[in-house]
Amino acid sequence: MADAPSPAAASMPPPASAWHTHATALTTRLVAGYVLVALITLSSGAAFLYHRLYESFEEEDTEFLDAHINTLRAEMAKVPTNIPAAKELIAKSHTYRTMDALFGQIRTIGGKVIVEAPGFNELVPDDSAFPPPIRKDEELTNAVRYRTSPSSPMLLLASAEVRREQTNVLLIYRVALDVSHIDDWMREFRNELIWVVLAGTTLSGILAWLITRRGLRPLHQITAAMKRVGASGLDERLGHNPWPRELADTAGEFDLMLERLREAFHRLTQFSADAAHELRTPLNGLMISTSLMLAQDRDSEEYRHALATNLEEYERLKRMVDSLLFIARADNAEAVLKRSNVNMATLGAEVLDFFSALAEERHVTLRVVGQGTAYGDVTLLRLALSNLVSNALRHTPSGGSVQVTIGESREFCRIDVSDTGTGIPAEHLPKLFDRFYRVDAARTVSQEDGGTGLGLALVKTVVHLHGGTITVISNVGSGTTMTLTFPSGGGSQRQEDKPAVENAGEAGRNLG
Amino acid sequence: MNILIVEDDRRSRDSLARGLRESGYEVTTADNGETGLQAALERTHDLIVLDIMLPGLDGWQVLERARAAGVQVPVLFLTARDAVQDRVRGLELGADDYLVKPFAWAEFLARVRTALRRVTTTAVTAAQTPAALKEVIKVANLELDLPGMKARREGRMIDLTAKEFQLLSLLARRTGEVVSRSTIAEMVWDINFSADSNAVDMAMGRLRRKVDEPFKNRLIHTHRGLGYSLEDRGDG
Numbered sequence: 216m217a218d219a220p221s222p223a224a225a226s227m228p229p230p231a232s233a234w235h236t237h238a239t240a241l242t243t244r245l246v247a248g249y250v251l252v253a254l255i256t257l258s259s260g261a262a263f264l265y266h267r268l269y270e271s272f273e274e275e276d277t278e279f280l281d282a283h284i285n286t287l288r289a290e291m292a293k294v295p296t297n298i299p300a301a302k303e304l305i306a307k308s309h310t311y312r313t314m315d316a317l318f319g320q321i322r323t324i325g326g327k328v329i330v331e332a333p334g335f336n337e338l339v340p341d342d343s344a345f346p347p348p349i350r351k352d353e354e355l356t357n358a359v360r361y362r363t364s365p366s367s368p369m370l371l372l373a374s375a376e377v378r379r380e381q382t383n384v385l386l387i388y389r390v391a392l393d394v395s396h397i398d399d400w401m402r403e404f405r406n407e408l409i410w411v412v413l414a415g416t417t418l419s420g421i422l423a424w425l426i427t428r429r430g431l432r433p434l435h436q437i438t439a440a441m442k443r444v445g446a447s448g449l450d451e452r453l454g455h456n457p458w459p460r461e462l463a464d465t466a467g468e469f470d471l472m473l474e475r476l477r478e479a480f481h482r483l484t485q486f487s488a489d490a491a492h493e494l495r496t497p498l499n500g501l502m503i504s505t506s507l508m509l510a511q512d513r514d515s516e517e518y519r520h521a522l523a524t525n526l527e528e529y530e531r532l533k534r535m536v537d538s539l540l541f542i543a544r545a546d547n548a549e550a551v552l553k554r555s556n557v558n559m560a561t562l563g564a565e566v567l568d569f570f571s572a573l574a575e576e577r578h579v580t581l582r583v584v585g586q587g588t589a590y591g592d593v594t595l596l597r598l599a600l601s602n603l604v605s606n607a608l609r610h611t612p613s614g615g616s617v618q619v620t621i622g623e624s625r626e627f628c629r630i631d632v633s634d635t636g637t638g639i640p641a642e643h644l645p646k647l648f649d650r651f652y653r654v655d656a657a658r659t660v661s662q663e664d665g666g667t668g669l670g671l672a673l674v675k676t677v678v679h680l681h682g683g684t685i686t687v688i689s690n691v692g693s694g695t696t697m698t699l700t701f702p703s704g705g706g707s708q709r710q711e712d713k714p715a716v717e718n719a720g721e722a723g724r725n726l727g
Numbered sequence: 728m729n730i731l732i733v734e735d736d737r738r739s740r741d742s743l744a745r746g747l748r749e750s751g752y753e754v755t756t757a758d759n760g761e762t763g764l765q766a767a768l769e770r771t772h773d774l775i776v777l778d779i780m781l782p783g784l785d786g787w788q789v790l791e792r793a794r795a796a797g798v799q800v801p802v803l804f805l806t807a808r809d810a811v812q813d814r815v816r817g818l819e820l821g822a823d824d825y826l827v828k829p830f831a832w833a834e835f836l837a838r839v840r841t842a843l844r845r846v847t848t849t850a851v852t853a854a855q856t857p858a859a860l861k862e863v864i865k866v867a868n869l870e871l872d873l874p875g876m877k878a879r880r881e882g883r884m885i886d887l888t889a890k891e892f893q894l895l896s897l898l899a900r901r902t903g904e905v906v907s908r909s910t911i912a913e914m915v916w917d918i919n920f921s922a923d924s925n926a927v928d929m930a931m932g933r934l935r936r937k938v939d940e941p942f943k944n945r946l947i948h949t950h951r952g953l954g955y956s957l958e959d960r961g962d963g
């Protein structure tokens with residue numbers, strides 16, 4: 216047998232670019248996912264931080280204002296006439312937090328201003344911006360943020376009732392706390408946070424990309440390995456590299472596929488070689504006989520005889536090609552069965568009728584017994600049975616018998632073709648159904664029976680197409696029994712298959 | 728009767744043309760689709776023998792264009808491809824028959840005659856009805872009653888099995904034509920790929936003993952390597 220050429224050489228591998236776009240997409244997808252996760256995590260962290268800070272400042276400022284109001288209240292209560300002190304307290308507006316500037320104003324309920332810090336009015340021109348004053352004994356819990364324009368400082372406004380002990384008159388104290396420096400600081404902080412988030416996300420993205428690339432490296436490696444293995448001609452395997460667990464399955468499947476391919480390829484190569492060899496023999500015969508005829512003048516009867524013999528040889532070649540085609544098509548599952556319920560007893564009788572004259576001539580008895588219905592393609596069933604009977608007849612000496620026994624179970628229809636012939640030595644049985652296998656290697660197909668060495672291979676093909684089985688039992692000297700099983704007829708599943716098995720010849724042509 | 732052969736393989740073309748001429752037909756040949764189509768359009772033929780795998784225009788296209796141009800001649804396709812869909816396509820395109828290579832001459836000639844007959848039957852009178860369509864076929868003193876499945880010779884009944892009658896009528900319908908063993912195996916017993924042409928020979932032998940042996944005039948003839956024919960050669 217010739218060495219199998221590398222199939223990779225025979226067909227171009229798929230373009231590598233296809234794989235690359237896919238891998239890029241995979242990396243991109245993963246990195247994008249990581250980046251999104253980082254972005255969400257960092258942003259929520261930053262947002263939370265910012266808000267907590269903002270709230271605590273707000274709280275602190277409010278408390279500060281509250282303390283301030285209480286101080287003023289105390290001042291007013293303690294020193295009843297001490298308006299100037301209050302004034303000073305208001306006007307000075309210096310605190311232990313030097314950054315904070317306080318601007319206060321004391322007014323009557325009627326709205327008449329008694330004391331106010333300088334610049335108070337420019338800061339808060341709008342009277343209604345102040346919240347309603349808290350009661351004289353209430354604590355300040357929240358202040359109102361206010362600014363006249365985006366460029367002016369941010370203020371916290373509060374107002375409270377203040378009672379003068381002496382006169383028992385209720386006054387209203389309004390105060391504005393300049394918090395713009397905190398605001399500025401917060402803005403800056405916010406911008407920093409945004410930068411941190413962006414930088415962190417970018418860094419995460421870069422890291423994610425590196426990790427992903429590293430993580431996917433085995434994928435590149437396995438592809439490279441596949442390329443190598445594919446190019447080296449089906450004999451190498453991926454399995455002997457330690458792949459990560461997730462890729463081990465892929466490698467295993469790939470190896471299995473290679474194994475199947477190798478087997479199929481081997482079968483195909485073997486088959487081509489066999490077929491070529493088989494065709495050589497008859498062609499050689501034809502060449503010899505034809506050239507012999509031409510070697511010298513002969514009378515017309517000789518020519519006629521030679522040509523007739525050649526024609527028979529051609530017929531045989533044609534049959535062989537037809538059979539080969541049929542088997543090849545069946546192997547490629549191109550054949551579609553026209554299934555129906557076939558009465559095997561009737562079919563058996565028809566087939567035996569075909570051989571009856573031949574059997575009579577050879578003094579071999581033909582018998583069909585039993586009953587059964589098979590669900591299959593009638594043409595193919597007939598083909599299989601006639602091949603078996605033909606074989607049995609060929610190997611059964613005068614006085615023997617060939618019997619077709621049909622039996623039926625619920626699932627299978629069983630057909631035995633038994634003869635009382637010469638039998639087949641045990642060592643041949645496993646290979647009996649191989650193409651071109653002949654029990655007697657020395658025996659080329661005799662002209663007499665015109666066999667192609669494909670008969671049993673055809674039978675096997677037919678059986679497999681139907682999902683049946685074929686077995687053989689043989690005793691040298693006492694005979695051989697071939698057993699076929701086919702799906703039984705009358706079953707529940709009845710799909711109508713489309714036509715048709717393409718076989719040689721034209722069964723089903725009308726007469727005439 | 729004029730037959731156009733469109734076939735690119737020179738040997739096949741020459742052999743077919745020669746054989747048809749020897750059988751008394753007038754033959755025109757073309758070795759590619761274009762010239763074949765031209766020939767088909769230029770003059771009326773009685774039959775076109777058309778190969779499918781042709782250089783340039785293939786057989787399908789030739790047939791399609793010829794039919795489109797109103798050529799109603801029967802067409803016999805020759806092809807090395809025997810896939811069913813090919814056959815179906817050929818018949819859909821209006822081919823009348825489909826012959827898979829390789830084929831023997833006898834088979835080819837039989838198909839040609841059948842195709843030509845198909846055309847003429849529409850125009851002939853009942854008296855000229857070909858054997859294929861008759862209910863009773865007579866060959867010399869052999870008489871076959873097809874519907875009754877009875878065979879008589881010199882008025883005497885010949886006792887035949889159903890298959891034997893089928894075999895005899897197959898030969899009788901094609902009186903004078905050589906029918907190959909594989910055709911016999913297929914048509915009578917529905918058996919293909921038969922490695923046992925022997926079985927056919929034996930069956931023919933048995934038929935001969937019943938039909939010919941008791942009589943002087945032999946009607947069943949063996950053609951070595953080709954097959955069998957039923958005809959009255961008047962040698963009795």
